[in-house]
Amino acid sequence: MTTSATPPQPKARDGRPTREAILRASARLMHLHGYHATSLDDVLRESGVGKGNFYHYFKSKEDLGHAILDRLVTALLEGTVDPCFSGGGLSDIRCFLDRLVESLRQRNCVGGCALGNLASELSDVHEGFRRRLAEVFCAWRERLTRSLAEAQTRGEVREDCRPETVAHFLVASLEGAILMSKVAKDIGVMEQCVGELKRYLTVYERPHPERLS
Amino acid sequence: MTTSATPPQPKARDGRPTREAILRASARLMHLHGYHATSLDDVLRESGVGKGNFYHYFKSKEDLGHAILDRLVTALLEGTVDPCFSGGGLSDIRCFLDRLVESLRQRNCVGGCALGNLASELSDVHEGFRRRLAEVFCAWRERLTRSLAEAQTRGEVREDCRPETVAHFLVASLEGAILMSKVAKDIGVMEQCVGELKRYLTVYERPHPERLS
Numbered sequence: 007m008t009t010s011a012t013p014p015q016p017k018a019r020d021g022r023p024t025r026e027a028i029l030r031a032s033a034r035l036m037h038l039h040g041y042h043a044t045s046l047d048d049v050l051r052e053s054g055v056g057k058g059n060f061y062h063y064f065k066s067k068e069d070l071g072h073a074i075l076d077r078l079v080t081a082l083l084e085g086t087v088d089p090c091f092s093g094g095g096l097s098d099i100r101c102f103l104d105r106l107v108e109s110l111r112q113r114n115c116v117g118g119c120a121l122g123n124l125a126s127e128l129s130d131v132h133e134g135f136r137r138r139l140a141e142v143f144c145a146w147r148e149r150l151t152r153s154l155a156e157a158q159t160r161g162e163v164r165e166d167c168r169p170e171t172v173a174h175f176l177v178a179s180l181e182g183a184i185l186m187s188k189v190a191k192d193i194g195v196m197e198q199c200v201g202e203l204k205r206y207l208t209v210y211e212r213p214h215p216e217r218l219s
Numbered sequence: 220m221t222t223s224a225t226p227p228q229p230k231a232r233d234g235r236p237t238r239e240a241i242l243r244a245s246a247r248l249m250h251l252h253g254y255h256a257t258s259l260d261d262v263l264r265e266s267g268v269g270k271g272n273f274y275h276y277f278k279s280k281e282d283l284g285h286a287i288l289d290r291l292v293t294a295l296l297e298g299t300v301d302p303c304f305s306g307g308g309l310s311d312i313r314c315f316l317d318r319l320v321e322s323l324r325q326r327n328c329v330g331g332c333a334l335g336n337l338a339s340e341l342s343d344v345h346e347g348f349r350r351r352l353a354e355v356f357c358a359w360r361e362r363l364t365r366s367l368a369e370a371q372t373r374g375e376v377r378e379d380c381r382p383e384t385v386a387h388f389l390v391a392s393l394e395g396a397i398l399m400s401k402v403a404k405d406i407g408v409m410e411q412c413v414g415e416l417k418r419y420l421t422v423y424e425r426p427h428p429e430r431l432s
Contacts (some may be wrong), residue, residue: 022382038343042256108303116343122395125402126339130251130329174399174408175415180336182395186387189338189352195387202388206419 025063027053033074037120040127041071041135072138078120079142087149095157096207099150099176103200106180118188122181147173155176167210179203238276240266245289250333253340254284254333254348284337291333300362302357308370309420312363312389324406331401335394339403358371360386380423392416
Protein backbone atom coordinates (compact mmCIF):
# COMPACT_ATOMS: atom_id res chain seq x y z
CA MET A 7 0.00 0.00 0.00
CA THR A 8 1.39 3.43 -0.88
CA THR A 9 0.16 6.96 -0.37
CA SER A 10 -1.36 8.53 -3.48
CA ALA A 11 -3.67 11.54 -3.66
CA THR A 12 -4.73 10.92 -0.10
CA PRO A 13 -6.76 13.33 1.98
CA PRO A 14 -4.73 15.17 4.64
CA GLN A 15 -5.70 12.64 7.32
CA PRO A 16 -6.15 9.16 5.83
CA LYS A 17 -7.71 6.42 7.91
CA ALA A 18 -6.20 3.09 8.96
CA ARG A 19 -8.10 -0.20 8.78
CA ASP A 20 -9.92 0.46 12.05
CA GLY A 21 -10.95 3.94 10.93
CA ARG A 22 -8.59 5.88 13.20
CA PRO A 23 -6.51 8.64 11.68
CA THR A 24 -3.38 6.93 10.38
CA ARG A 25 -0.72 8.62 12.51
CA GLU A 26 -2.74 7.95 15.64
CA ALA A 27 -3.32 4.31 14.63
CA ILE A 28 0.42 3.78 14.13
CA LEU A 29 1.25 5.41 17.46
CA ARG A 30 -1.35 3.42 19.38
CA ALA A 31 -0.37 0.09 17.87
CA SER A 32 3.37 0.60 18.25
CA ALA A 33 3.08 1.97 21.81
CA ARG A 34 1.03 -1.11 22.78
CA LEU A 35 3.54 -3.51 21.20
CA MET A 36 6.62 -1.76 22.61
CA HIS A 37 5.08 -1.56 26.08
CA LEU A 38 5.01 -5.36 26.28
CA HIS A 39 7.84 -6.46 23.99
CA GLY A 40 10.23 -3.51 24.02
CA TYR A 41 11.60 -1.27 21.28
CA HIS A 42 14.01 -3.67 19.56
CA ALA A 43 11.66 -6.67 19.64
CA THR A 44 8.92 -4.67 17.90
CA SER A 45 9.59 -4.69 14.16
CA LEU A 46 8.18 -2.28 11.62
CA ASP A 47 6.26 -5.23 10.14
CA ASP A 48 4.68 -5.87 13.57
CA VAL A 49 3.59 -2.22 13.72
CA LEU A 50 2.12 -2.30 10.20
CA ARG A 51 0.27 -5.55 10.89
CA GLU A 52 -1.09 -4.34 14.23
CA SER A 53 -2.15 -0.91 12.93
CA GLY A 54 -3.39 -2.02 9.51
CA VAL A 55 -1.33 0.73 7.90
CA GLY A 56 0.77 0.22 4.76
CA LYS A 57 4.51 0.81 4.62
CA GLY A 58 4.25 3.80 2.29
CA ASN A 59 1.70 5.42 4.56
CA PHE A 60 3.95 4.78 7.57
CA TYR A 61 6.80 6.68 5.94
CA HIS A 62 4.44 9.54 5.18
CA TYR A 63 4.24 10.14 8.95
CA PHE A 64 7.54 8.85 10.34
CA LYS A 65 11.02 9.04 8.89
CA SER A 66 12.13 5.85 10.63
CA LYS A 67 11.45 3.51 13.53
CA GLU A 68 13.64 5.81 15.62
CA ASP A 69 11.45 8.77 14.69
CA LEU A 70 8.42 6.69 15.74
CA GLY A 71 10.18 5.88 19.03
CA HIS A 72 10.59 9.58 19.81
CA ALA A 73 6.92 10.24 18.98
CA ILE A 74 5.93 7.44 21.36
CA LEU A 75 8.06 8.99 24.11
CA ASP A 76 6.34 12.36 23.54
CA ARG A 77 2.99 10.63 23.79
CA LEU A 78 3.95 8.73 26.94
CA VAL A 79 5.19 11.77 28.81
CA THR A 80 2.09 13.77 27.83
CA ALA A 81 -0.14 10.92 29.04
CA LEU A 82 1.76 10.72 32.33
CA LEU A 83 1.82 14.43 33.03
CA GLU A 84 -1.62 15.43 31.73
CA GLY A 85 -3.44 12.20 32.54
CA THR A 86 -1.97 11.16 35.90
CA VAL A 87 0.15 13.92 37.50
CA ASP A 88 -1.70 17.16 36.70
CA PRO A 89 -5.21 16.01 37.77
CA CYS A 90 -3.79 15.49 41.28
CA PHE A 91 -1.85 18.73 41.44
CA SER A 92 -3.77 21.75 42.61
CA GLY A 93 -1.28 23.51 44.89
CA GLY A 94 -1.98 21.06 47.72
CA GLY A 95 1.65 20.07 48.38
CA LEU A 96 2.01 16.70 50.10
CA SER A 97 -1.67 15.79 49.70
CA ASP A 98 -1.27 16.27 45.92
CA ILE A 99 1.68 13.90 45.99
CA ARG A 100 -0.25 11.34 48.04
CA CYS A 101 -3.14 11.58 45.55
CA PHE A 102 -0.68 10.94 42.71
CA LEU A 103 0.77 7.89 44.49
CA ASP A 104 -2.73 6.43 44.98
CA ARG A 105 -3.55 7.07 41.33
CA LEU A 106 -0.49 5.12 40.22
CA VAL A 107 -1.53 2.18 42.40
CA GLU A 108 -5.01 2.18 40.86
CA SER A 109 -3.63 2.40 37.34
CA LEU A 110 -1.40 -0.62 37.96
CA ARG A 111 -4.23 -2.53 39.65
CA GLN A 112 -6.45 -2.02 36.59
CA ARG A 113 -3.71 -3.47 34.41
CA ASN A 114 -3.11 -6.45 36.75
CA CYS A 115 0.52 -5.31 36.99
CA VAL A 116 1.02 -6.17 33.32
CA GLY A 117 3.33 -3.96 31.25
CA GLY A 118 4.96 -2.04 34.07
CA CYS A 119 5.89 1.56 33.31
CA ALA A 120 6.33 2.07 29.56
CA LEU A 121 8.89 4.83 30.21
CA GLY A 122 10.80 2.70 32.72
CA ASN A 123 10.88 -0.26 30.32
CA LEU A 124 12.31 1.88 27.52
CA ALA A 125 14.80 3.43 29.94
CA SER A 126 15.97 -0.03 30.97
CA GLU A 127 16.25 -1.28 27.39
CA LEU A 128 17.73 1.74 25.62
CA SER A 129 19.81 3.86 28.03
CA ASP A 130 23.05 2.02 27.35
CA VAL A 131 22.63 1.26 23.68
CA HIS A 132 21.04 4.36 22.15
CA GLU A 133 22.37 7.74 23.25
CA GLY A 134 19.60 9.72 21.50
CA PHE A 135 16.86 7.85 23.34
CA ARG A 136 18.82 8.02 26.60
CA ARG A 137 18.98 11.82 26.39
CA ARG A 138 15.28 12.07 25.55
CA LEU A 139 14.35 9.68 28.38
CA ALA A 140 16.47 11.71 30.81
CA GLU A 141 14.49 14.82 29.76
CA VAL A 142 11.20 12.99 30.19
CA PHE A 143 12.02 11.88 33.74
CA CYS A 144 13.27 15.38 34.44
CA ALA A 145 9.89 16.85 33.38
CA TRP A 146 8.14 14.41 35.71
CA ARG A 147 10.46 15.30 38.61
CA GLU A 148 9.97 19.02 37.99
CA ARG A 149 6.23 18.73 38.70
CA LEU A 150 6.95 17.02 42.02
CA THR A 151 9.78 19.45 42.87
CA ARG A 152 7.52 22.46 42.25
CA SER A 153 4.76 21.04 44.42
CA LEU A 154 7.18 20.26 47.27
CA ALA A 155 8.78 23.73 47.03
CA GLU A 156 5.34 25.37 47.21
CA ALA A 157 4.45 23.25 50.24
CA GLN A 158 7.75 24.29 51.81
CA THR A 159 6.97 27.98 51.21
CA ARG A 160 3.62 27.51 52.93
CA GLY A 161 5.37 25.84 55.88
CA GLU A 162 3.81 22.42 55.31
CA VAL A 163 7.20 20.89 54.57
CA ARG A 164 10.30 21.25 56.76
CA GLU A 165 13.20 23.51 55.85
CA ASP A 166 15.67 20.63 55.63
CA CYS A 167 13.75 19.04 52.76
CA ARG A 168 15.48 19.48 49.41
CA PRO A 169 12.55 19.30 46.97
CA GLU A 170 14.64 18.23 43.97
CA THR A 171 16.31 15.42 45.92
CA VAL A 172 12.97 14.19 47.26
CA ALA A 173 11.52 14.30 43.74
CA HIS A 174 14.46 12.23 42.47
CA PHE A 175 13.79 9.67 45.19
CA LEU A 176 10.02 9.58 44.60
CA VAL A 177 10.35 8.98 40.86
CA ALA A 178 13.08 6.37 41.31
CA SER A 179 11.20 4.52 44.05
CA LEU A 180 8.00 4.51 42.03
CA GLU A 181 9.81 3.16 38.97
CA GLY A 182 11.32 0.39 41.13
CA ALA A 183 7.97 -0.37 42.79
CA ILE A 184 6.23 -0.67 39.43
CA LEU A 185 8.99 -2.97 38.19
CA MET A 186 8.87 -5.19 41.30
CA SER A 187 5.06 -5.41 41.01
CA LYS A 188 5.42 -6.45 37.39
CA VAL A 189 7.88 -9.22 38.37
CA ALA A 190 5.76 -10.44 41.28
CA LYS A 191 2.46 -9.87 39.39
CA ASP A 192 1.16 -8.72 42.75
CA ILE A 193 -0.43 -5.32 43.37
CA GLY A 194 0.36 -5.86 47.06
CA VAL A 195 4.02 -5.03 46.29
CA MET A 196 3.02 -1.63 44.87
CA GLU A 197 0.68 -0.99 47.79
CA GLN A 198 3.40 -1.76 50.31
CA CYS A 199 5.94 0.43 48.52
CA VAL A 200 3.52 3.36 48.23
CA GLY A 201 2.66 2.91 51.93
CA GLU A 202 6.37 3.20 52.78
CA LEU A 203 6.78 6.22 50.49
CA LYS A 204 4.03 7.91 52.47
CA ARG A 205 5.85 7.01 55.69
CA TYR A 206 8.99 8.52 54.19
CA LEU A 207 7.17 11.77 53.38
CA THR A 208 6.27 12.18 57.05
CA VAL A 209 10.00 12.72 57.70
CA TYR A 210 9.66 16.11 56.03
CA GLU A 211 6.13 16.96 57.07
CA ARG A 212 5.87 19.75 59.58
CA PRO A 213 3.30 18.98 62.26
CA HIS A 214 0.21 21.20 61.89
CA PRO A 215 0.74 23.51 64.90
CA GLU A 216 4.22 24.40 63.62
CA ARG A 217 3.01 25.44 60.18
CA LEU A 218 3.35 29.02 59.06
CA SER A 219 0.03 30.75 58.73
CA MET B 220 33.44 -26.83 15.82
CA THR B 221 32.11 -29.90 17.59
CA THR B 222 32.98 -31.70 20.77
CA SER B 223 35.02 -34.85 20.23
CA ALA B 224 37.00 -36.80 22.82
CA THR B 225 37.28 -33.70 24.96
CA PRO B 226 38.63 -33.66 28.48
CA PRO B 227 35.98 -33.17 31.20
CA GLN B 228 36.61 -29.40 31.30
CA PRO B 229 37.66 -28.14 27.87
CA LYS B 230 39.04 -24.64 27.46
CA ALA B 231 37.67 -21.77 25.39
CA ARG B 232 39.85 -19.52 23.21
CA ASP B 233 40.95 -17.41 26.18
CA GLY B 234 41.83 -20.46 28.23
CA ARG B 235 38.90 -20.28 30.65
CA PRO B 236 36.91 -23.42 31.29
CA THR B 237 34.25 -23.52 28.58
CA ARG B 238 31.09 -23.29 30.69
CA GLU B 239 32.54 -20.35 32.59
CA ALA B 240 33.61 -18.64 29.35
CA ILE B 241 30.09 -18.99 27.91
CA LEU B 242 28.50 -17.66 31.10
CA ARG B 243 30.84 -14.69 31.36
CA ALA B 244 30.46 -13.68 27.73
CA SER B 245 26.68 -14.05 27.62
CA ALA B 246 26.17 -12.31 30.98
CA ARG B 247 28.26 -9.37 29.72
CA LEU B 248 26.32 -9.17 26.44
CA MET B 249 22.88 -9.55 28.05
CA HIS B 250 23.70 -6.98 30.71
CA LEU B 251 24.06 -4.30 28.04
CA HIS B 252 21.83 -5.53 25.22
CA GLY B 253 19.22 -7.66 26.94
CA TYR B 254 18.24 -11.31 26.59
CA HIS B 255 16.43 -11.20 23.24
CA ALA B 256 18.96 -8.95 21.52
CA THR B 257 21.79 -11.33 22.42
CA SER B 258 21.88 -14.14 19.88
CA LEU B 259 23.53 -17.50 20.30
CA ASP B 260 25.96 -16.47 17.52
CA ASP B 261 26.90 -13.37 19.55
CA VAL B 262 27.61 -15.58 22.56
CA LEU B 263 29.73 -18.01 20.54
CA ARG B 264 31.69 -15.17 18.93
CA GLU B 265 32.26 -13.38 22.25
CA SER B 266 33.26 -16.51 24.15
CA GLY B 267 35.22 -18.20 21.38
CA VAL B 268 33.28 -21.41 21.99
CA GLY B 269 31.90 -23.59 19.20
CA LYS B 270 28.21 -24.41 18.84
CA GLY B 271 28.66 -28.10 19.62
CA ASN B 272 30.57 -27.27 22.75
CA PHE B 273 27.85 -24.81 23.77
CA TYR B 274 25.20 -27.55 23.57
CA HIS B 275 27.43 -29.79 25.67
CA TYR B 276 26.81 -27.40 28.59
CA PHE B 277 23.44 -25.80 27.87
CA LYS B 278 20.30 -27.30 26.39
CA SER B 279 19.16 -23.99 24.93
CA LYS B 280 19.45 -20.23 25.19
CA GLU B 281 16.71 -20.38 27.83
CA ASP B 282 18.77 -22.86 29.85
CA LEU B 283 21.70 -20.44 29.57
CA GLY B 284 19.43 -17.59 30.74
CA HIS B 285 18.55 -19.51 33.91
CA ALA B 286 22.24 -20.27 34.57
CA ILE B 287 22.99 -16.55 34.20
CA LEU B 288 20.25 -15.72 36.71
CA ASP B 289 21.75 -18.22 39.18
CA ARG B 290 25.14 -16.60 38.69
CA LEU B 291 23.75 -13.08 39.11
CA VAL B 292 21.92 -13.82 42.33
CA THR B 293 24.97 -15.61 43.78
CA ALA B 294 27.16 -12.62 42.88
CA LEU B 295 24.68 -10.20 44.46
CA LEU B 296 24.18 -12.16 47.68
CA GLU B 297 27.69 -13.51 48.23
CA GLY B 298 29.59 -10.60 46.69
CA THR B 299 27.61 -7.54 47.82
CA VAL B 300 24.99 -8.36 50.47
CA ASP B 301 26.68 -10.94 52.72
CA PRO B 302 29.99 -9.10 53.23
CA CYS B 303 27.98 -6.27 54.83
CA PHE B 304 25.76 -8.46 56.98
CA SER B 305 27.16 -9.43 60.34
CA GLY B 306 24.15 -9.12 62.61
CA GLY B 307 24.49 -5.33 62.77
CA GLY B 308 20.92 -4.52 61.74
CA LEU B 309 20.51 -1.03 60.27
CA SER B 310 24.24 -0.40 60.06
CA ASP B 311 24.55 -3.56 57.91
CA ILE B 312 21.86 -2.19 55.62
CA ARG B 313 23.56 1.20 55.40
CA CYS B 314 26.84 -0.55 54.55
CA PHE B 315 25.06 -2.46 51.79
CA LEU B 316 23.56 0.77 50.37
CA ASP B 317 27.01 2.40 50.28
CA ARG B 318 28.46 -0.66 48.58
CA LEU B 319 25.85 -0.45 45.81
CA VAL B 320 26.70 3.22 45.23
CA GLU B 321 30.40 2.38 44.92
CA SER B 322 29.70 -0.50 42.56
CA LEU B 323 27.67 1.78 40.29
CA ARG B 324 30.28 4.54 40.48
CA GLN B 325 32.98 2.11 39.35
CA ARG B 326 30.85 1.22 36.33
CA ASN B 327 30.08 4.89 35.51
CA CYS B 328 26.39 4.00 35.82
CA VAL B 329 26.68 1.80 32.72
CA GLY B 330 24.61 -1.39 32.58
CA GLY B 331 22.29 -0.71 35.50
CA CYS B 332 21.25 -3.77 37.51
CA ALA B 333 21.50 -6.93 35.40
CA LEU B 334 18.63 -8.49 37.38
CA GLY B 335 16.44 -5.40 37.04
CA ASN B 336 17.11 -5.22 33.30
CA LEU B 337 16.05 -8.84 32.80
CA ALA B 338 13.01 -8.28 35.02
CA SER B 339 11.97 -5.32 32.89
CA GLU B 340 12.50 -7.18 29.61
CA LEU B 341 11.13 -10.62 30.44
CA SER B 342 8.45 -10.42 33.16
CA ASP B 343 5.58 -9.98 30.73
CA VAL B 344 6.76 -12.17 27.89
CA HIS B 345 8.33 -15.23 29.51
CA GLU B 346 6.52 -16.77 32.47
CA GLY B 347 9.39 -19.15 33.35
CA PHE B 348 11.89 -16.31 33.68
CA ARG B 349 9.33 -14.16 35.52
CA ARG B 350 8.90 -16.85 38.17
CA ARG B 351 12.65 -17.34 38.52
CA LEU B 352 13.22 -13.57 38.75
CA ALA B 353 10.51 -13.30 41.41
CA GLU B 354 12.37 -15.97 43.42
CA VAL B 355 15.66 -14.15 42.97
CA PHE B 356 14.28 -10.85 44.27
CA CYS B 357 12.62 -12.76 47.08
CA ALA B 358 16.00 -14.23 48.13
CA TRP B 359 17.48 -10.71 48.16
CA ARG B 360 14.59 -9.35 50.24
CA GLU B 361 14.86 -12.25 52.69
CA ARG B 362 18.41 -11.22 53.64
CA LEU B 363 17.22 -7.69 54.38
CA THR B 364 14.08 -8.91 56.18
CA ARG B 365 16.14 -11.16 58.45
CA SER B 366 18.54 -8.37 59.31
CA LEU B 367 15.69 -5.95 60.11
CA ALA B 368 13.87 -8.58 62.20
CA GLU B 369 17.06 -9.23 64.20
CA ALA B 370 17.53 -5.50 64.75
CA GLN B 371 13.92 -5.32 65.92
CA THR B 372 14.49 -8.16 68.39
CA ARG B 373 17.47 -6.26 69.79
CA GLY B 374 15.33 -3.12 70.12
CA GLU B 375 17.26 -1.13 67.52
CA VAL B 376 14.21 -0.96 65.26
CA ARG B 377 10.75 0.16 66.35
CA GLU B 378 7.89 -2.26 66.89
CA ASP B 379 5.76 -0.73 64.12
CA CYS B 380 8.33 -1.65 61.47
CA ARG B 381 7.24 -4.57 59.32
CA PRO B 382 10.59 -6.02 58.18
CA GLU B 383 9.20 -7.69 55.06
CA THR B 384 7.45 -4.52 53.89
CA VAL B 385 10.56 -2.42 54.50
CA ALA B 386 12.64 -5.00 52.59
CA HIS B 387 10.19 -4.79 49.67
CA PHE B 388 10.55 -1.03 49.64
CA LEU B 389 14.35 -1.08 49.92
CA VAL B 390 14.79 -3.48 47.02
CA ALA B 391 12.26 -1.65 44.84
CA SER B 392 13.73 1.77 45.59
CA LEU B 393 17.25 0.55 44.90
CA GLU B 394 16.18 -0.97 41.58
CA GLY B 395 14.54 2.33 40.63
CA ALA B 396 17.54 4.37 41.77
CA ILE B 397 19.95 2.22 39.74
CA LEU B 398 17.66 2.60 36.70
CA MET B 399 17.38 6.38 37.06
CA SER B 400 21.18 6.65 37.45
CA LYS B 401 21.61 4.63 34.28
CA VAL B 402 19.27 6.97 32.38
CA ALA B 403 20.88 10.14 33.75
CA LYS B 404 24.41 8.63 33.61
CA ASP B 405 24.95 10.49 36.86
CA ILE B 406 26.10 8.83 40.09
CA GLY B 407 24.65 11.85 41.90
CA VAL B 408 21.15 10.40 41.32
CA MET B 409 22.11 7.18 43.11
CA GLU B 410 23.80 9.13 45.92
CA GLN B 411 20.70 11.27 46.43
CA CYS B 412 18.38 8.25 46.43
CA VAL B 413 20.55 6.32 48.89
CA GLY B 414 20.71 9.43 51.10
CA GLU B 415 16.89 9.55 51.14
CA LEU B 416 16.67 5.80 51.83
CA LYS B 417 18.86 6.39 54.89
CA ARG B 418 16.52 9.23 55.94
CA TYR B 419 13.60 6.82 55.48
CA LEU B 420 15.27 4.22 57.73
CA THR B 421 15.39 6.77 60.56
CA VAL B 422 11.58 6.55 60.66
CA TYR B 423 11.94 3.08 62.17
CA GLU B 424 15.11 3.61 64.16
CA ARG B 425 14.66 3.62 67.88
CA PRO B 426 16.74 6.36 69.55
CA HIS B 427 19.64 4.88 71.54
CA PRO B 428 18.34 5.54 75.09
CA GLU B 429 15.13 3.66 74.27
CA ARG B 430 16.87 0.53 73.06
CA LEU B 431 16.47 -2.69 74.92
CA SER B 432 19.65 -3.84 76.60
